[in-house]
Amino acid sequence: xxxxxREGRIVVISGPSGVGKxxxxxxLLRSSPVPLVRSVSATTRPPRPGERHGVDxxxxxxxxxxxxxxxxxxxxxxxxxxxxxxxxxxxxxERILSAGNWALLEIDVQGARRIRQQNPNAVTIFILPPxxxxxxxxxxxxxxxxxxxxxxxxxxxxxxxxxAGDYQYQVVNDDxxxxxxxxxxxxxxxxxxxxxxxxx
Ligand code: ADP
Ligand code: 5GP
Numbered sequence: 001x002x003x004x005x006r007e008g009r010i011v012v013i014s015g016p017s018g019v020g021k022x023x024x025x026x027x028l029l030r031s032s033p034v035p036l037v038r039s040v041s042a043t044t045r046p047p048r049p050g051e052r053h054g055v056d057x058x059x060x061x062x063x064x065x066x067x068x069x070x071x072x073x074x075x076x077x078x079x080x081x082x083x084x085x086x087x088x089x090x091x092x093x094e095r096i097l098s099a100g101n102w103a104l105l106e107i108d109v110q111g112a113r114r115i116r117q118q119n120p121n122a123v124t125i126f127i128l129p130p131x132x133x134x135x136x137x138x139x140x141x142x143x144x145x146x147x148x149x150x151x152x153x154x155x156x157x158x159x160x161x162x163x164a165g166d167y168q169y170q171v172v173n174d175d176x177x178x179x180x181x182x183x184x185x186x187x188x189x190x191x192x193x194x195x196x197x198x199x200x
Contacts, residue, residue, distance in 0.1 A: 008102040009190065010093065010119055011036065012112045012167075015127030016160045017081075017153040018139030020173040021106050024127060027180040029104070033188045037101045039092050042068070042077075045084035048144050058089070076107070076114035081152060086111070102187075109163040116166075123190050125183065126167035130174040132157070 015021050029036060042058040044065050053059050060068075065085050069077055077087025088105055096103040105115065115122050129135035135157060139150060164170050169186050173179040 008035065008097045008100055010097070010115060010122040011102055011104045011187070012115055012122055012124045013104065013106045013127060014109050014112045014125075014160070014163070014167065015173075016129065016135060016157040018135055018142060019127050019129045020138065020176070020179070021127055023176065024173055024179055024183065025104065025106055027176065028183050031180070031184065032102075033184055034191045035101045036104050036187070037096045037099075039088060039096060039103045039105050041086055041088055041092075041105075041107065042074075043084060043086045045082065045086070075118065076111040078108065078110045080108055081156075082149060088115070109160055109166075112163075113166070123169075123186070124167040125169045125171060125186060126164040127179070128161070128164060128170055128172045130172060 013021055013025065025038065029038060040054065040056070040058060042060050042065060044060055044062050045057075047053070047056070047059050051057065051059075062085075065077075065087070068074060068089070069085075069087070073090055074087040075090050075093060077085060080086050086108070088107060088111065093103045093105070105111070107115070112124060116124060129138070136154065139145070139153060145153065171179050171182045171186075
């Protein structure tokens, strides 16, 4: 990929559903030590109450998503929960990086692998739950999914946890502010290494 020194970095955050990724992300965006901008993904899943187009996701119809996919507009895209598509738009990330900002991608383990292959300079972070029981409590407590959907997400949980070791950093989201502090520290260290460090 590009070796421009001034370009921002891609930061990938993954973790099982319900672990607290979006909660952590919101806090981190408020207090990041680097100019971090969230890359808004596209999805065919329907919006949850309160979710907004262009803010939480670009909510697309199946055929709109398929068209973009055929045109090669995604850096990565996969079918995840309930057969719904999720994807990172090439333009979205390029816009963020070319402005000198760092792009925060909150994506699943398949998407993360694809990004790592394309962009070895990406910073990759996996968010872990304190334990599985707490993860189940958070997922059911959020109350946004039907029992069927919760079962699907729980079934996927163990498979996803097995990928934690593929990431450069693992952060346990037990105490929220401690987890966010750790993320800040990681970004600070990465910014000190500079953008040429990850080419080894
Ligand atoms: P994800 O984006 O990973 O699916 P969410 O951010 O939606 O997860 O969090 C799932 C639930 O867990 C939410 O109800 C959220 O308020 C709660 N939560 C997140 N982080 C913590 C934490 N550190 N301690 C306790 N509850 C948390
Ligand atoms: P949710 O439906 O809870 O918003 O997200 C479900 C899963 O999709 C999460 O694991 C989230 O990280 C992942 N996801 C969100 N956007 C993308 C994306 O653009 N690409 C990929 N590969 N996964 C995504």
